[in-house]
Amino acid sequence: MVDAAIGYKTGVNLDNIKNELGLFSYPKILIIDSNYIQTLNKKEILSGIAEMFKHGIIANKHFWNEMKKNYSNIISKNITKKKLIQLISKSIEIKQKIVDKDPKEKGLRKILNFGHTIGHALESLFLNKKNIINHGIAVANGIIRESWISCKDYGLSYDNYKEIKQILYSIYPIIKNDFSNYEIKKLFNIMQHDKKNEKEKIQFSLINHIGNCSYNCVINNEIIKKSFTE
Template sequence: LIFFNEKAYEILRNYLLKKVDSIKNTFILVDDKTYQYCLPVLLSHVDSLKESNLIRIKSGEKEKNIHTCIQICKILENFKANRKSLILNLGGGVVTDIGGFVASIFKRGICFVNIPTSLLGMVDASIGYKTGINLDSIKNEIGSFYIPEFLIIDPNFLKTLSNQEIISGMSEVFKHGLIADKDFWINLNNIKNIIDITDNQWDHLICRSILIKQKIVDQDPKEKGLRKILNFGHTIGHALESYFMNTDKVILHGIAVVIGMICESWISYKINGLSISDYENIKFTLSKFYSIQNKILNLSDSEIEKILVIMEYDKKNEKNKIQFSLLKEIGKCSYNCQVPHSLIRECFFE
């Protein structure tokens, strides 16, 4: 269940009121940023949460690891949390991924609610029952499918984000149009500047993007087939993000996905029937919004080989073959597409 704006806080207040006798402890998971900018907003809407236990972690993708999860589990244990405890995950995709994963494993499962505060979290990371943490630099290698009690979507949290974080998160909105909704993609093309999107427009964009993803997830909750199309742009995107994670050239998730979508659109043109006009439209539109070209990475041959090795660990792979989700046309996507290494190498220079 997903609730928006003030209605969402009303649902949360009523939920806590009904559970007051059965929920032994309520915990709010925040990072350094959401502790400062978002927690006061949540507490102003839900006064009863002021008595909750606070768990604070450092901000950033590097914290999305098993060590952070163990620390959180120890805190829960110290506060004598049990199966009737509740975790509220207040943060972006890193916080909702970590908090959801901890909820799924602590005492073999406790309740949690996601309150995503980033655009990426609202339209993607917190939607769809997936939880996950990184194994060293391999993205989301450890995880589970675990359903939250509900989600609270408050677009006002977008005002706490930097322009860079907004632009990065928008990549998943573009992806949803490309894989499943051509009309939505056309509407997105009409945006002049992501930073100038109004509050009403955000409400519409977020809602429509969530509906697209949720419809796909509902048909394939465990990612056995159709849900794999949500990985469009992520086979290359995740590999880039993983490769640069521990360097001085860290790439935001959304930017990595944009590069991935451009590369994988070119591969789609080469082997999956995507028209040249659709490919050029995708490349032009994404390059316009992100001022980015694949060549800007200046990847060496040795770097590309290392990125290919990372792709070999992708969860979608079967029989030691790298599996892609590729576009057939704008709004339609295939999955389980095998792509030769030679074509993957070539796409970085197109």
């Protein structure tokens, strides 16, 4: 309700690649009911929280700090309805403002893909295996690895990177840090399918501090590879 429901995009997986096909389609009506969260299992709640954290990281440091204070109560479903609605509404507002400025993802909207270039590659890598990984876990791991890239090559302070890493790894399991050369090659092949790419270059959305994100960032392949082993 804070991510896929907002922004008019629909995607489907194809040939074990996440969101390989998609289109922009405006809904006739959008209904969001916070009570629905009570029906969700922990994995689905974690998926939503990963996107909420992302919204804070890319565009609103105050919201990031609010999520740090409240995420555990969201997970445990021990949060007041008023506070939950406030957090959901703010997360939606952050994304909607970005979408309104760039509906067809030609520029600014690309920042919403922060964490998803690597996140979708990780998710795709496991699509044809028995141990399919949850979208939120993949995105959280993508956010951490792309934050590491941001720290190494885009001016993000180590303190900001450490803060993001500590919070997310306290909630989400590490997928793995011992990818084989074959797996890394496969991850690169998947990332080549990313819709943000231009001229066969993998393009990232990266942060230089919490609350600010840039798009169309081209990174040295060796740094990308190293992010899978850090």
